[in-house]
Amino acid sequence: MATAHPVTVRGTDLSYVDFGGPGAPLLALHGHFGRARGLAALAARLAPAHRVIALEQRAHGSAAPVADVRPDAYLADAAAFLTDHLGAGPLPVLGHSMGGSVAYRLAAHHPDLVSRLVVIEGPARNEPPVLDARDWPRRAAGLAELRALLTERVGQVADYFLESAAEHPDGWGLSFDPETLLRSQRALLGDWWPDWLGSACPALLLHGEDSTVLPTAQAREMTARRPDTRLVTFPGRGHWVHDEDPAGVAEAVLAFLRGW
The missing domain is CATH 3.40.50.1820 (Alpha/Beta hydrolase fold, catalytic domain)
Incomplete structure (x- = not known):
């Protein structure tokens, strides 16, 4: 386990x-x-x-x-x-x-x-370019909404980034800066x-x-x-x-x- x-x-x-x-x-x-x-x-x-x-x-x-x-x-x-x-x-x-x-x-x-x-x-x-996530959504109402917003940015690999998803008092967001x-x-x-x-x-x-x-x-x-x-x-x-x-x-x- x-x-x-x-x-x-x-x-x-x-x-x-x-x-x-x-x-x-x-x-x-x-x-x-x-x-x-x-x-x-x-x-x-x-x-x-x-x-x-x-x-x-x-x-x-x-x-x-x-x-x-x-x-x-x-x-x-x-x-x-x-x-x-x-x-x-x-x-x-x-x-x-x-x-x-x-x-x-x-x-x-x-x-x-x-x-x-x-x-x-x-x-x-x-080599450049690097991935600039500074304009990615900071918060979403739920995990499904966050997934949809990320999929618009990165496509099928959204699940990789969603490993960093967490629920905050003001909604769902990504834990990295x-x-x-x-x-x-x-x-x-x-x-x-x-x-x-x-x-x-x-x-x-x-x-x-x-x-x-x-x-x-x-x-x-x-x-x-x-x-x-x-x-x-x-x-x-x-x-x-x-x-x-x-x-x-x-x-x-x-x-x-x-x-x-």
Whole structure:
């Protein structure tokens, strides 16, 4: 059974979801605008072989407000969570999008903590544009209305953002601060190739062929340039490939973690 736990990491109040089970632990890291519980469908398919523990990262979900959303802050949080709170490592680390960047940077800067690396749609170079949610609806009368308003903005991936929906005294809204996440995305723009190439553990890169975030040419280059790295591409899928095809993604991840 999935259980949410509060945790203080490097002086910041965060939380994590332990999806439970008898399997070997695996650290999972969501992307921008995501939440730990949003990895539930994937975690269910990785069980019972793997017990997924998903960190809800700074500036997301129920985390305390923070000013520092530089990539190094996310990296330091993940390392501290592993060493100070899980007391585990090395173990497999999986990340989506921004969480994928945190994961491969963790492998590069703390190789003793990462045994295998799974990156879902996490580019080695992040290009504009970023997602500006500052003009998104702040409140709606109900969850159904909020879903409809978000669907007008982002289409079929509205459910990803609705993981951050919460009821407030004046209606339903999203828990993240759009201005903070805009700064966070901008801080991640640029070239992270040295970190992608900076680790030696086996790696799996999962790519949605229709993604607007990770171009197919870059996904192939990332695989070609980094030793012991495999690429699995999903035709007809986009940036949220693990939500679009959780069974297919889980199959690839399980095969990789078994040592293919």
